[in-house]
Amino acid sequence: MRLVPFALATALALPSLSVAAQERSVRIVNRTGEPAIGLRVDGGRNLIAGRTLSAGASVVLPVPAGCRADLSLVLASGAVLVWRGVDLCAAPEVFFTRGAPGRMPDGAPSAAPEASLVAAQRTLSALGYDPGPADGIAGPRTRQALAAFQRDQGLPPTGLLDGPTLAALRLAEASSRPPVPQIAGKPPSGPDRAQRIPPDSTSAPRPPVSAPSQQAQRRAATGTGFIVAEGKVLTNEHVTQGCARMVGVLPDGRRVDLAIIARDASRDLALLAGPRDLGPALAFRSTPPRRGDEVVTYGFPLVGILGTSPSLTTGEVSALAGLRGDPNMLITSAPVQAGNSGGPLLDRSGNVIGVVVAKLAALRVAERTGGDLPQNVNFAIQGPVAIEFLRRNGVTPRIAITTQALPPAEVGEIAHPSTLLLECWR
Numbered sequence: 001m002r003l004v005p006f007a008l009a010t011a012l013a014l015p016s017l018s019v020a021a022q023e024r025s026v027r028i029v030n031r032t033g034e035p036a037i038g039l040r041v042d043g044g045r046n047l048i049a050g051r052t053l054s055a056g057a058s059v060v061l062p063v064p065a066g067c068r069a070d071l072s073l074v075l076a077s078g079a080v081l082v083w084r085g086v087d088l089c090a091a092p093e094v095f096f097t098r099g100a101p102g103r104m105p106d107g108a109p110s111a112a113p114e115a116s117l118v119a120a121q122r123t124l125s126a127l128g129y130d131p132g133p134a135d136g137i138a139g140p141r142t143r144q145a146l147a148a149f150q151r152d153q154g155l156p157p158t159g160l161l162d163g164p165t166l167a168a169l170r171l172a173e174a175s176s177r178p179p180v181p182q183i184a185g186k187p188p189s190g191p192d193r194a195q196r197i198p199p200d201s202t203s204a205p206r207p208p209v210s211a212p213s214q215q216a217q218r219r220a221a222t223g224t225g226f227i228v229a230e231g232k233v234l235t236n237e238h239v240t241q242g243c244a245r246m247v248g249v250l251p252d253g254r255r256v257d258l259a260i261i262a263r264d265a266s267r268d269l270a271l272l273a274g275p276r277d278l279g280p281a282l283a284f285r286s287t288p289p290r291r292g293d294e295v296v297t298y299g300f301p302l303v304g305i306l307g308t309s310p311s312l313t314t315g316e317v318s319a320l321a322g323l324r325g326d327p328n329m330l331i332t333s334a335p336v337q338a339g340n341s342g343g344p345l346l347d348r349s350g351n352v353i354g355v356v357v358a359k360l361a362a363l364r365v366a367e368r369t370g371g372d373l374p375q376n377v378n379f380a381i382q383g384p385v386a387i388e389f390l391r392r393n394g395v396t397p398r399i400a401i402t403t404q405a406l407p408p409a410e411v412g413e414i415a416h417p418s419t420l421l422l423e424c425w426r
Contacts, residue, residue, distance in 0.1 A: 038074030128396030224343035235342030299343030354380030
């Protein structure tokens with residue numbers, strides 16, 4: 001059962017207590033919406049054994065010496081809500097609830113169950129925020145990390161682990177994991193296999209040789225890449241194969257050398273590094289795409305024919321898995337050509353949902369089906385697979401919530417300053 005935070009009633013600023021604290025009492029209120037069958041303080045005996053604490057009911061308990069205690073409520077469904085280190089002297093009432101918590105004063109205990117807060121702290125750390133140790137305590141660093149995450153997600157930066165924030169964290173965590181089951185290796189083989197979109201072969205003139213020991217190189221192929229973090233570019237691994245030098249051409253015409261710093265041939269992904277001022281990073285979509293979602297590609301196909309201006313195409317998500325159910329891929333109807341390799345597949349908010357990589361071997365399918373030529377069956381590497389690759393190699397990508405449908409032209413304007421023409425020199 002999925003549990004959400006519970007809340008503390010309004011805390012009172014009471015003086016510290018000594019022996020008199022034991023004479024005080026606290027009211028425990030069940031606002032979970034279902035009966036409770038167990039209530040323990042500091043792991044002791046069940047204080048409501050043999051009866052139930054119905055929804056909305058309460059029970060009054062004496063405050064133990066030292067004021068702080070661990071409370072646990074066992075629901076009839078078997079779910080257990082635990083809150084550690086509650087200052088019962090400062091809380092005349094404690095509400096166990098499944099609703100979002102209210103605002104807590106500075107220094108108050110976390111408004112979330114320890115297990116939920118620990119998980120949130122771990123997720124924040126994995127996403128590149130700094131909540132401090134995963135100790136289940138909502139200290140200043142945790143609240144600052146939560147507020148930063150909330151701002152990035154377009155949520156009110158309260159610093160509290162409320163319902164919307166918990167949901168956004170779960171979505172961000174899910175998007176950081178690759179789909180399962182994992183299927184490694186090259187695309188499936190056979191007459192109906194997917195073929196990787198080749199880089200666009202070119203025949204640019206060889207540059208002059210500046211030293212006797214330097215061999216002349218030529219631009220052998222071009223592809224597409226896009227900025228995923230400061231000075232970092234993502235593309236297909238097959239775009240970088242056999243390249244002695246990678247050059248990126250920025251939208252303003254500036255040419256920069258790029259170093260290949262990570263490769264994953266099984267996922268066909270490569271990470272390049274260049275100057276820090278390459279341009280803004282594109283954000284990845286926080287939620288999975290749906291069949292029928294409209295998509296946009298942006299890249300540099302057929303440079304030898306069409307020139308070096310970027311091209312935009314549109315289509316829809318056709319399937320959420322590749323050939324034979326490959327969970328690492330999705331299928332789109334947006335047309336792609338040689339040179340689109342490694343470019344972004346974007347939703348209508350301008351968020352990345354995939355990396356363009358392959359298209360169906362149409363002629364082979366036609367041979368197998370007696371002349372039925374498939375159209376617009378193209379493949380992209382799933383966004384979460386790319387996110388996992390980036391995080392594994394020390395890059396924390398931007399994650400954004402899709403909130404609106406922009407015209408394709410505006411999506412292109414978002415992609416333009418972040419999409420590079422890549423040149424492979426050999």
